Amino acid sequence: MSHAGELISAYLDGELARHEIDQLQAHLATCGKCAAEMQEMQSVRSAVRSLPLLELPPGLIPEADAEVVPLRRNKGFLVGAAAAAVALIIAIAAIVTPSTPSVTLEELNSRYGARASLDPAFGPAKVVVPDLGDILE
């Protein structure tokens, strides 16, 4: 045996036959490199095996009759329901929200100019009030 190689992991996993175990143990007694690798593999194996066994997310597996409780989330249904809900909200909003009156350029100029004249912080109307014709273009 040159080096133990994968026999080391198989040994740690209890996957070697008796005669392979004997060969490996005889080799380890004379090969420091393989003895060190055995230690390292044992540490790695223990590290992976010490990862916590995670609990299933609540409700993932229904306890009730599988014929009654659907196993699989019906994504198509959820998407359809979400789309219907959005459509309903839009429809309600369209009903309860007053329609935006059409505003003429003259009315906008009138409102904008009026605010400018009432609010000192707004500044002089001649400076702040833009040419709405340019904005709306």
Next chain:
Amino acid sequence: MESVPLTWEEVARVYGRKIYNFAYRLTGNSDDAADLVQEVLLRVRKGLAAYQPGSFEGWLWRITRNAFLDEVRKRNRRPTAPLPDEVDRWDMASSPSADVEYSRISIGDDVQKALLELPYEFREAVVLCDIVGLSYEEIARAVAVPVGTVRSRIHRGRKLLRESLT
């Protein structure tokens, strides 16, 4: 003779958590793991009636593995590419989607991070051995490779893990 769970509910109760942990350790993502559990149990429910007494573990983990790889294929949408590369593109740090998955790993979970860096075949073998607790023979049946290949993959996987963790 091997004791075989007879109902879907028993399979879910006995193996659901193992399947979840298998998928979580392969992906590092709890949502993906939960989806896989549901997909596997659906396939078990469909296939249980036709199950022939034999290695139930091998049958179940073959279904689990196939469901996992099918999900990988769907995500990559590249069904003609070689499978191992597809898998690695999905969850290794080299792909954009992998970056998202990678970020979900809890900080400090070095072992989980190192697992995700393994090539898929090695990661799968190590997880089936050390997380699920299958024997080499059971892994060989589930993955459809010789026992010698399983032995090699587990050892090489552990050596790569050691390099990542040191």
